[in-house]
Amino acid sequence: MLRIERFVLREIRLPLKEPFQISSGVVRERRVFLVELHHPDGEVGWGECAAFDTPNYSEETVDTAWYAVREWIAPRLLGRELSGPREVAPLLEVGFCGHRMAKGMVEMGCWELAARLEGVSLARLLGGTRTRVAVGISLGIQASPEALVERAAAAHAAGYRKIKIKIKPGADIEYIRAVREALGPSAELMADANSAYTLADADHLARLDEFDLMMIEQPLGQDDLVRHAQLQRRLKTPICLDEAITSLDRAEDMVTLGSGRIVNIKPGRVGGFTNSIAIHDYCQSQGIPVWCGGMLESGIGRAHNVALASLPNFTLPGDLSPSSRYWEQDIVIPEWTMAPDGMVDVPLDSPGIGVKIDLDRIEDLTVKLEVVER
Numbered sequence: 001m002l003r004i005e006r007f008v009l010r011e012i013r014l015p016l017k018e019p020f021q022i023s024s025g026v027v028r029e030r031r032v033f034l035v036e037l038h039h040p041d042g043e044v045g046w047g048e049c050a051a052f053d054t055p056n057y058s059e060e061t062v063d064t065a066w067y068a069v070r071e072w073i074a075p076r077l078l079g080r081e082l083s084g085p086r087e088v089a090p091l092l093e094v095g096f097c098g099h100r101m102a103k104g105m106v107e108m109g110c111w112e113l114a115a116r117l118e119g120v121s122l123a124r125l126l127g128g129t130r131t132r133v134a135v136g137i138s139l140g141i142q143a144s145p146e147a148l149v150e151r152a153a154a155a156h157a158a159g160y161r162k163i164k165i166k167i168k169p170g171a172d173i174e175y176i177r178a179v180r181e182a183l184g185p186s187a188e189l190m191a192d193a194n195s196a197y198t199l200a201d202a203d204h205l206a207r208l209d210e211f212d213l214m215m216i217e218q219p220l221g222q223d224d225l226v227r228h229a230q231l232q233r234r235l236k237t238p239i240c241l242d243e244a245i246t247s248l249d250r251a252e253d254m255v256t257l258g259s260g261r262i263v264n265i266k267p268g269r270v271g272g273f274t275n276s277i278a279i280h281d282y283c284q285s286q287g288i289p290v291w292c293g294g295m296l297e298s299g300i301g302r303a304h305n306v307a308l309a310s311l312p313n314f315t316l317p318g319d320l321s322p323s324s325r326y327w328e329q330d331i332v333i334p335e336w337t338m339a340p341d342g343m344v345d346v347p348l349d350s351p352g353i354g355v356k357i358d359l360d361r362i363e364d365l366t367v368k369l370e371v372v373e374r
Helices: 062-077 085-091 100-118 122-126 145-158 173-183 199-211 226-234 248-257 273-286 299-309 359-365
Strands: 006-022 025-038 044-048 132-134 136-139 162-166 189-192 239-241 262-265 290-292 343-345 366-373
Touching: 006 062, 006 359, 025 062, 025 100, 044 100, 044 299, 062 085, 062 100, 062 366, 085 100, 085 273, 100 122, 100 273, 122 299, 136 145, 145 162, 145 173, 162 173, 173 189, 173 199, 199 226, 226 239, 226 248, 248 273, 262 273, 273 290, 273 299, 290 299, 359 366
Parallel strands: 136 162, 162 189, 239 262, 262 290
Antiparallel strands: 006 025, 006 366, 025 044, 132 343
């Protein structure tokens, strides 16, 4: 029986090895919001919030998520007996709009707690079948095409199975061209615009077709499916939707309208694992490949993503870079690593997320803590 007797909310600060720039801003230090879900028998499930400290990716932030968990989510779940984690997402939807990242961190923590209670890995509990998953890297916007080529070449040599290149107006065509020419036609490249363009840029974006990209991710508005459908009809390159897919309904609308041909599933963005699985299953039924995106997670959030990416329709490399890509030291033991062939092992035979939580390091990094209990 799944039961939570105490929520422990923590904020830690993890400085990035180097600034990470996308079209809407730069991240230098990651404010990481963690939640511990304590079961009466002593087991603890961990969740991590995907939100940033500013509302540039979505309307949620670390601070709004903290408030939502403390004021609305914890009171709904504390002391309640549930048969399993699939009951959590519906319970958090009744009379409670939005706040998907806040809901998702707790819902994913409930799945992790359930896996620990059952003595199985999170990946197996989710229905994962892969023992290894392919890893891609996301490269932030660079100062010049030459600087980008240097980073992309190093990533390619390191074995990454996909190289995602962040773009924005003024840092797009020539940047992609330089990398394609440097790495050759076989390198798996994609572009990610984070909603930096409008439909008026369609002719410009169509120039990306010459580079044989795997996809261009979310070129237009965050919640715009209609204009993406218009753009997709003008592009040979598949459009992948990220920010625009926040639920199963939105994925169904994408297919109906023809707004894209690939989906990036970020579990925090869609409210957790239950919704992620529903989107995964629907896309699989429609022949739509999916992959797991990243939000500069710590090793806890990375563990959640690796577990999800073990499901069968995650056929494209995910943003699952090893711990050393972003952090001098992570908060899990062992840290996440990538094999020379660009794969990460799924811990299918270890209970829960499959790695040990480094509690001493988390305590040292904690800048805010709050306990919520009955």
